[in-house]
Amino acid sequence: MEEFEPRIVAFLCNWCTYTGADLAGTARIQYPPNVRIIRLMCSGQLDPIYVAKAVLEGADGVLIGGCHPGDCHYQSGNYKARRRVAVIHQVLAQLGCDPDRVWLRWISASEGQYFADTVTEMVAAIREKGPSPFRGQWSI
Amino acid sequence: MQGWLEVEDNTEKTVNRLLEALLTGGIVDGLLVPLRTPDGRNVVPTLVRDPALLARAAPLAPVLPVNGGTVLGHVTATGGLGRVGAVLRNCELRAAVELSKVRQVLLDDVVLVGVDCLGTYGVDEYVRMVEEGVDPVAPALAAAREGRVEPLPGTTFRPGCTMCEQPIPGAGESYPPHVTVGLLGVPNGERLWVTVRDERVGEGLAGVLGLEPAAEPPARVEAVGALVAARTAERDRRFAAFRGRVHDPASLLGEFATCIRCQNCMRVCPICYCKECIFRTDVFDHPSARYWDWAGRKGGVRLPSDTLLFHVTRLLHMVHACVGCGMCSDGCPVGIPVADVFRAVGQAVQARFGYVPGRDPAEEMVIATFREDELGELGKPE
Numbered sequence: 084m085e086e087f088e089p090r091i092v093a094f095l096c097n098w099c100t101y102t103g104a105d106l107a108g109t110a111r112i113q114y115p116p117n118v119r120i121i122r123l124m125c126s127g128q129l130d131p132i133y134v135a136k137a138v139l140e141g142a143d144g145v146l147i148g149g150c151h152p153g154d155c156h157y158q159s160g161n162y163k164a165r166r167r168v169a170v171i172h173q174v175l176a177q178l179g180c181d182p183d184r185v186w187l188r189w190i191s192a193s194e195g196q197y198f199a200d201t202v203t204e205m206v207a208a209i210r211e212k213g214p215s216p217f218r219g220q221w222s223i
Numbered sequence: 224m225q226g227w228l229e230v231e232d233n234t235e236k237t238v239n240r241l242l243e244a245l246l247t248g249g250i251v252d253g254l255l256v257p258l259r260t261p262d263g264r265n266v267v268p269t270l271v272r273d274p275a276l277l278a279r280a281a282p283l284a285p286v287l288p289v290n291g292g293t294v295l296g297h298v299t300a301t302g303g304l305g306r307v308g309a310v311l312r313n314c315e316l317r318a319a320v321e322l323s324k325v326r327q328v329l330l331d332d333v334v335l336v337g338v339d340c341l342g343t344y345g346v347d348e349y350v351r352m353v354e355e356g357v358d359p360v361a362p363a364l365a366a367a368r369e370g371r372v373e374p375l376p377g378t379t380f381r382p383g384c385t386m387c388e389q390p391i392p393g394a395g396e397s398y399p400p401h402v403t404v405g406l407l408g409v410p411n412g413e414r415l416w417v418t419v420r421d422e423r424v425g426e427g428l429a430g431v432l433g434l435e436p437a438a439e440p441p442a443r444v445e446a447v448g449a450l451v452a453a454r455t456a457e458r459d460r461r462f463a464a465f466r467g468r469v470h471d472p473a474s475l476l477g478e479f480a481t482c483i484r485c486q487n488c489m490r491v492c493p494i495c496y497c498k499e500c501i502f503r504t505d506v507f508d509h510p511s512a513r514y515w516d517w518a519g520r521k522g523g524v525r526l527p528s529d530t531l532l533f534h535v536t537r538l539l540h541m542v543h544a545c546v547g548c549g550m551c552s553d554g555c556p557v558g559i560p561v562a563d564v565f566r567a568v569g570q571a572v573q574a575r576f577g578y579v580p581g582r583d584p585a586e587e588m589v590i591a592t593f594r595e596d597e598l599g600e601l602g603k604p605e
Contacts (some may be wrong), residue, residue: 135536
């Protein structure tokens with residue numbers, strides 16, 4: 084059997100984590116290619132439906148990347164995202180779904196290495212968990 | 224001011240006399256109150272400006288066709304033509320408080336009149352009773368005198384009511400209305416337990432009504448406590464049943480297996496107010512080829528698509544503010560216990576933020592605000 088390759092959907096803030104991912108690339112830092120990045124202008128732009136859609140369509144993990152607290156380009160978008168992620172975790176747990184497949188991380192534009200480390204860590208953790216139970220589910 | 228209001232001929236007429244005093248006394252310019260329909264079978268919330276219509280008022284009829292919080296929004300949100308008195312049950316009051324936070328109800332020019340809820344029936348059950356000549360009000364009042372709230376033999380309350388632990392306006396952690404009418408644990412055939420907040424209503428009302436000042440009767444305190452305890456136990460039993468039933472993705476799919484995505488639960492929900500809801504757009508009217516793609520990738524695709532996404536998204540968007548009125552379960556044509564799901568999930572989300580829907584219009588909704596010094600464990604590696 085082929086080894087399980089996690090598929091992670093990442094929603095990254097344009098001003099920090101997305102730029103951090105870019106820095107990881109330009110600095111030629113190696114990290115697993117399991118992450119599909121979607122750029123948001125701000126983590127505060129994250130509508131919980133994006134996460135719900137990714138989870139229910141069978142993404143093995145969801146990574147949300149925003150600016151460190153106090154550093155939001157729009158003052159407070161990351162604080163709003165943090166509340167939404169707390170709600171997402173609670174709702175998923177109550178519905179019998181694994182909230183630990185949804186990660187929130189503060190990664191700045193200068194933290195290319197930290198972005199690569201985070202993806203590496205997340206891929207390992209998700210690999211450990213195995214495929215999403217929603218993967219390939221036709222009756223969603 | 225709190226005290227006794229003497230019942231003249233019958234209880235309902237006495238409550239209507241109180242409402243008439245609000246309208247004819249110039250305290251309010253209109254009253255949002257349940258009226259009997261012309262055919263007498265149903266009771267519907269109505270904005271009344273002519274006091275003569277109050278002869279049809281049925282503020283105690285045990286039926287909840289829509290959540291009054293929603294319709295209070297209709298008559299206030301864009302600025303009405305005066306001050307409105309709203310006669311509501313506690314789930315409706317609490318919905319109104321939540322809606323005021325998102326400016327879908329304007330409470331600035333509202334006099335809230337809360338009436339003890341002695342349980343409500345679904346519209347179909349209520350209409351059937353009326354058609355069969357059964358009066359559901361008098362037996363409910365008689366039971367309430369003895370401190371009991373229960374459906375008539377052979378009938379059931381709406382599922383939301385059976386696990387409602389906040390049936391008394393202003394009690395517990397509910398926002399206190401300007402006027403409350405107490406029926407439970409008092410001799411409601413002879414006198415009603417009424418409280419009046421001077422603000423907006425004025426000291427005159429108590430005089431007009433001839434309220435006899437008194438402390439809250441111990442029998443009422445005891446009856447309310449017993450009802451809340453019984454309802455809380457039933458609520459916890461239902462939550463435990465839900466958590467026993469839904470514990471993994473497969474059982475979650477099972478919970479919503481019968482969903483046809485009619486979206487009734489959303490339409491009747493007082494909290495789901497968004498005018499531009501994504502589920503009312505064409506976002507989920509996918510091009511035909513996309514269904515074929517999905518079917519190709521997964522072997523098949525359930526239609527209509529996105530049924531579970533609909534429920535999960537609604538949970539994520541509004542469950543923090545769910546007041547537990549149970550309209551969603553009433554609206555479901557296929558018997559999904561939507562209210563059980565939303566109340567159980569809501570309990571966890573609300574507890575996470577110490578948020579109580581309907582407690583205080585001055586509080587901000589969970590996802591409409593934030594604090595810098597909270598949730599510090601999120602965003603960092605474990």
